[in-house]
Amino acid sequence: MKKKHFVWSRLYMAIVLFMMYLPIFYLIFYSFSSGKNMSRFRHFTWAHYVTLFHDDRLLAIFIETIMLALLSSLVATLIGTFGAIAIDQAKSKKFKGILLALNNILMVSPDVIIGASFLIFFTALGISLGFGSVLLSHIAFSIPVVVLMVLPRLKEMDRSLIDAAQDLGANQFDVFSKILLPVITPGILSGFFMAFTYSLDDFAVTFFVTGNGFSTLSVEIYSRARQGIDLEINALSALMFVFVLALVFVYYLIEKRRRFKKAPKRG
Amino acid sequence: MDIIKLEHVTKQYDDGFIALNDISLTIESGKFYSLLGPSGSGKTTILRIMAGFSEPTEGKVYFAGQDITALDASKRQINTVFQNYALFPHMNVYENVAFGLEIKKQKKSKIQAAVKDALHMVQLDDFANREISELSGGQQQRVAIARALVNQPKVLLLDESLSALDKHLRKDMQFELRAIQKKLGITFIFVTHDQEEALAMSDEIFVLDKGKIQQSGSPVDIYDEPVNDFVARFIGDSNIVLGRMVRDFEVEFVNRRFECADAGIPAGEKVEIVLRPEDLDLVRPEDGKLDVIVQSQLFLGDHYEIKAKDMDDNEWLIHSTNATQVGKEVGVFFDSEDIHVMRFGESEADFDKRLETYEGDETGEKR
CATH class of the missing domain: 3.40.50.300 (P-loop containing nucleotide triphosphate hydrolases)
Incomplete structure (x- = not known):
């Protein structure tokens, strides 16, 4: 009886996962099809990949998108980590609550609203739209994510570690660099990865605040798709999928190594 | 230093x-x-x-x-x-x-x-x-x-x-x-x-x-020598009963008078008496200073923990290496030095001062 129940739940999981991945694999599948559209698979070809690698504009945008994601997530991680520490150390509970609420509102508000408000903000300040404005807005919407990833680590952290370090002669800077930072590093790392993916897959905000000279992959794909899907996009999607897969794998490896180091050996 | x-x-x-x-x-x-x-x-x-x-x-x-x-x-x-x-x-x-x-x-x-x-x-x-x-x-x-x-x-x-x-x-x-x-x-x-x-x-x-x-x-x-009943209860087990000072070195509790080792307390003052369970010995009823009836007995490995009640319904905790029987009437014996008298509200400093007044020559044993 129990075993049967187990099988059903597995089947359910398999179906859900299959449904979620189906569109992606469908896209990737047709990237290897010769022909102009996805109505019928003709025969296997690398042709779309070849055109992709000859499409200098798209490749440049690809590199720029990665650079943007790296840069914005780095800055957001830096600011977000200090922000989380500040929230954690807030003396009054009320103030802490307000700061957290402000942080969470940014997390849940729709991208369209954030994008529109950034657009108004940048034009009001007279900041020209382009790489700079996109970078600033990506940093801004990534900070709350980093705060949310780092904060639990700080909460979990044993306060007596700080007392112990001071007891052993550590000054404020020693406590920060030798105790606090290493202990919350896993949170900082996952915050960084989250911010990176947030920046990578953002469309709405970028669409609002980007100008003529600068575009990211999602915006570029969107504008091309409006003129009819080209299978070159499928090839690009396949590459992006592999790239993200690699990213997740790297994150997994880092986590696993950390766990391995900490895992108790029996005895 | x-x-x-x-x-x-x-x-x-x-x-x-x-x-x-x-x-x-x-x-x-x-x-x-x-x-x-x-x-x-x-x-x-x-x-x-x-x-x-x-x-x-x-x-x-x-x-x-x-x-x-x-x-x-x-x-x-x-x-x-x-x-x-x-x-x-x-x-x-x-x-x-x-x-x-x-x-x-x-x-x-x-x-x-x-x-x-x-x-x-x-x-x-x-x-x-x-x-x-x-x-x-x-x-x-x-x-x-x-x-x-x-x-x-x-x-x-x-x-x-x-x-x-x-x-x-x-x-x-x-x-x-x-x-x-x-x-x-x-x-x-x-x-x-x-x-x-x-x-x-x-x-x-x-x-x-x-x-x-x-x-x-x-x-x-x-x-x-616990100075008050908090210390007496917190450090080890104790029997604490109300009593009255009759005169120096004599105290009355459970309606009897006993010789004790405390002095410097005005006669007639209400006091608390501390008796440690391990200072109480089980003896035949005719040899004891108190008569009690055994209520319960627990074996704790190195000793028995016995709860007993006297005629006035005071509960007594006794640690004994020998077993007894529940319901049996037994005598309880203790030495006069085992009786420790505590005054209500006496601070540690007052307690020390009082000790000095009558213990001038036996400082070796106590403070």
């Missing part, structure tokens, strides 16, 4: 709770002290003020004659072993123990030698490269002790450090801590709620309750 001195220290928290109420105490160099009290008595607050993690609201803290009330914890020659050990999880055993010396920028060769010595002292010679998560509770405890001692502090503070260990390991660690303290000759201040632990290890005990020192003295003094 006095190493730490607290003068009229009061600690009030932001919410108005008074954790310490006008505490003055002196810690001498080279002794083993215990701060003993129930949770919320203020014992950990005293420790945190000594270590420098917390500043007193009022009063002064002196270290070797210097006022250190506002001195940062990192600059005090005092180290702490924390209740949960507070070992740094991202460092291995060696790095943990070396932390204090590395902060002080000592030479690498010197650090290596010092860490090796410290680990040897706590019998963890081969553990230098272990991760903290690989250690048992007892081993973590030893690392915490080594990490504190490697800095050669003048005073070592231990905050409920043995409470997480199982009973057997705790006993071992008690002996070991005492041996380390004797060997290094530095002052240990041990915070605990376990009266057995305090009695077994300390040269001197401070009994705390509600932010005040109730009594201080050697374990024997505190056990034999």
